[in-house]
Amino acid sequence: DAEITQSPRHKITETGRQVTLACHQTWNHNNMFWYRQDLGHGLRLIHYSYGVHDTNKGEVSDGYSVSRSNTEDLPLTLESAASSQTSVYFCASSAGTGRLYEQYFGPGTRLTVT
Amino acid sequence: QQPVQSPQAVILREGEDAVINCSSSKALYSVHWYRQKHGEAPVFLMILLKGGEQKGHEKISASFNEKKQQSSLYLTASQLSYSGTYFCGTELYFGNEKLTFGTGTRLTIIP
Numbered sequence: 770d771a772e773i774t775q776s777p778r779h780k781i782t783e784t785g786r787q788v789t790l791a792c793h794q795t796w797n798h799n800n801m802f803w804y805r806q807d808l809g810h811g812l813r814l815i816h817y818s819y820g821v822h823d824t825n826k827g828e829v830s831d832g833y834s835v836s837r838s839n840t841e842d843l844p845l846t847l848e849s850a851a852s853s854q855t856s857v858y859f860c861a862s863s864a865g866t867g868r869l870y871e872q873y874f875g876p877g878t879r880l881t882v883t
Numbered sequence: 884q885q886p887v888q889s890p891q892a893v894i895l896r897e898g899e900d901a902v903i904n905c906s907s908s909k910a911l912y913s914v915h916w917y918r919q920k921h922g923e924a925p926v927f928l929m930i931l932l933k934g935g936e937q938k939g940h941e942k943i944s945a946s947f948n949e950k951k952q953q954s955s956l957y958l959t960a961s962q963l964s965y966s967g968t969y970f971c972g973t974e975l976y977f978g979n980e981k982l983t984f985g986t987g988t989r990l991t992i993i994p
Contacts, residue, residue, distance in 0.1 A: 800980055811885065811970055811986040812925070819980070827981070859924060865980055869938040871915065871927035872972075872982065 771796040775860050775875040782882055788847045790878050792860030799865035801843040802872065803827075803835065805856040812859065818843055819865065850882045884908060886973045888985035895992050901958040903988045905971030906951070914947055914954040915972040915982055918965075925970060929956070958990070966992045 773794040782788050792801065803815040814827030816835040824835050832854060834846045847854055857879050861872040886907040895901055905914060913932045916939070917925040929939030931947035931954060939945070944957045958965055968989045972982030 802981065804984075809986060812972075812984040814981060814983070817981050825981075828983070863980065869930055869932070869936065870980075871930060871938075872917075874917075874924035874926070876924050 773860060773862055773873050773875040775858075775878050777878060778876065779879045780881070782850050782880070784850060784852060784882055786850050788850050788880065790845045790847075790858055790860075790880070792843050792845065792875055793841055794860075794862040794873070794875075795841065796862055796864070796873060797840060798862035798873075799840070800863045800872075801837070802861045802863075803833070803843065803845045804859045804861065805829065805854075806859060806877075807856050815845065815858075816843075847880075850880075852882050854880065855882045856880060885983055886971055886985040888969075888971060888988050890988060891986070892989040893991070895961050895990070897963060897992055897994055898960055901961060901965075901990060903956040903958070903969050903971075903990070904953060905955070905973070905985055906953045907973050909952065909973075909975060911947075911949075911952050911973050912976045912979065913974040914945075915974070916943075916945060916954075916956050917970045917972065917984075918967045919970065919987075920967040928969075961990075961992050963992050963994065966990055 802817040804812040818837040860875040916928040919925040968987045
């Protein structure tokens with residue numbers, strides 16, 4: 770069965786370190802998204818991609834970067850981790866074709882920056 | 884700008900009905916609804932498009948008022964399994980394909 774996975778599921782890192790969160794989907798979806806979820810803010814979009822070599826900034830992109838070298842993967846990098854980036858991170862994908870599509874979410878990565 | 888959801892939280896007894904609202908200050912192309920249980924990922928429920936087309940869950944209904952840029956999710960005869968946080972996500976135009984989510988409505992169903 771097709772799926773979307775994230776790794777690691779939990780991560781503790783120190784301020785200033787570079788961290789990369791992995792997202793892998795086997796749906797063959799064109800669109801991929803990264804969100805962070807914090808209490809009181811819901812899901813906020815960090816970066817997204819419409820296809821290979823395409824990346825776009827979302828509403829809270831400062832301090833984060835992504836790259837899309839293939840259809841399946843969209844890794845999220847925190848260049849220099851800050852305590853404000855402690856959060857739960859969700860990756861999602863969607864087919865991006867037609868008008869009625871849904872986003873499929875990965876299980877999430879809980880990141881703690883100390 | 885995030886859509887505004889109301890209420891922020893609601894507690895119901897099993898079998899009661901609930902309505903969750905999602906309002907936007909901008910013209911919308913579509914509204915998506917997702918449910919998230921504690922410690923889990925959000926799961927798709929419904930999509931409603933401008934013009935009336937929709938796709939979604941058999942037991943959950945929703946509406947989209949294009950004039951008011953507002954969507955409502957209707958949960959009837961609620962079951963314990965309906966508990967969770969409900970999020971609406973709004974899409975501004977066809978082809979945009981990215982969603983701006985509201986801050987969520989926490990629904991608790993008690994026996």
